[in-house]
Amino acid sequence: MVIPTLIGIMVINFALTQFVPGGPVEQVLARLEGEGDAFSAITGGGNDAAMGQDQGMADERYIGSRGLPPEFIDDLERQFGFARIICEEGFTGKPSTKVPECYKETIGVFERFTIMMSNYARLDFGESYFRSIGVLELVLEKMPVSISLGLWSTLLAYMISIPLGIRKAVRDGSQFDTWTSGAIIIGYAIPGFLFAIVLLVVFAGGSYVRWFPLRGLTSDGFVDMSLFGKAVDYLWHITLPVLASTISAFATLTLLTKNSFLDEIRKQYVMTARAKGLSEKSVLYGHVFRNAMLIVIASFPAVFIGVFFGGSLIIETIFSLDGLGRLGFEAAVSRDYPVVFGTLFVFGLLGLVVGIISDLMYVWIDPRIDFEGQG
Numbered sequence: 001m002v003i004p005t006l007i008g009i010m011v012i013n014f015a016l017t018q019f020v021p022g023g024p025v026e027q028v029l030a031r032l033e034g035e036g037d038a039f040s041a042i043t044g045g046g047n048d049a050a051m052g053q054d055q056g057m058a059d060e061r062y063i064g065s066r067g068l069p070p071e072f073i074d075d076l077e078r079q080f081g082f083a084r085i086i087c088e089e090g091f092t093g094k095p096s097t098k099v100p101e102c103y104k105e106t107i108g109v110f111e112r113f114t115i116m117m118s119n120y121a122r123l124d125f126g127e128s129y130f131r132s133i134g135v136l137e138l139v140l141e142k143m144p145v146s147i148s149l150g151l152w153s154t155l156l157a158y159m160i161s162i163p164l165g166i167r168k169a170v171r172d173g174s175q176f177d178t179w180t181s182g183a184i185i186i187g188y189a190i191p192g193f194l195f196a197i198v199l200l201v202v203f204a205g206g207s208y209v210r211w212f213p214l215r216g217l218t219s220d221g222f223v224d225m226s227l228f229g230k231a232v233d234y235l236w237h238i239t240l241p242v243l244a245s246t247i248s249a250f251a252t253l254t255l256l257t258k259n260s261f262l263d264e265i266r267k268q269y270v271m272t273a274r275a276k277g278l279s280e281k282s283v284l285y286g287h288v289f290r291n292a293m294l295i296v297i298a299s300f301p302a303v304f305i306g307v308f309f310g311g312s313l314i315i316e317t318i319f320s321l322d323g324l325g326r327l328g329f330e331a332a333v334s335r336d337y338p339v340v341f342g343t344l345f346v347f348g349l350l351g352l353v354v355g356i357i358s359d360l361m362y363v364w365i366d367p368r369i370d371f372e373g374q375g
Helices: 002-017 024-032 038-043 046-054 070-079 109-121 135-170 175-189 192-203 227-246 249-265 268-275 280-298 300-309 312-318 324-333 337-365
Strands: 083-091 098-106
Touching: 002 109, 002 337, 109 337, 135 175, 135 227, 135 249, 135 280, 135 300, 135 312, 135 324, 135 337, 175 249, 192 227, 192 312, 227 249, 227 312, 249 280, 268 280, 280 300, 280 337, 300 337, 312 324, 324 337
Parallel strands: none
Antiparallel strands: 083 098
16 A cells, blocks of 8 residues: 555645645746745736736736746746747748747646656656755755654653653552643643743743753854764754654653553453562563553654654754754745655655554564454
């Protein structure tokens, strides 16, 4: 199902972009007209209307382009893959005299999608419209920031949620279980971007103390630091973004751990182990732990992808981190279609592959699981 699912993702998103006003051509024309934004060029202001009366011969599809030569617009469409120039030999009326006759042919939506997917099948993602750099190269350049943020957030969530979930399962129904559940629900209800703003205000010099930097992933003199200094500087910068992106991951993982342990504690083999005189610690960590942690450990890839994608845009924007979240947002705003669809293809494929890895981890950790036998 990976291939048809991936194709479905691309078809739906490609179709949606056809209804979004303001393509890359409009973006370039808006910048040349000094408007800075294609939306104002599309809606058209009073100045554009006045210019349109004097220059009615301009291309009517681009309201902000009036005053620019139509040949320039045709060249833009060709560069962005929306049209092609076809030249044919024609007679001038004189015997044996031929001259090329060229005309513009618009490339249809279906053909553009087919060309794009055939290129992606060869791992050819093209170049950014506005950055003059390959899409894959651009993604690889931004990926370390997002991976580090997602990886540290996932590890922190596991380091806190697993011990907390075990303790909640052992003390199920106690006051500790009640108030920690309330705290977890409150943390889950707080949006990550709001928690990020609170962290900046309190700990990054907003109104109280300035223990952590306000933005960026490294300091200015990072290159000249020692290896230990670089590690400390990196951890100093990544602390607040990781906390902000992890706040909502505690609830699901903690409750998953607790419920998994409760299911195992109530099974017959645990009662038998206790009847044999084993200590509660030996029963809990010698028998229950390895069985209860199967589903928690096997879900690590899915949790990592969830943290990696979820909220990365807002967190990266608030803390001025140049990662994939900001890259995707800026590409969508500027209608940089190669970046938009290239990253969508890569991340869609990555998410589907991680789903397969999660299933394989279930089988590897617990051989009793048989997906083929479910039929």
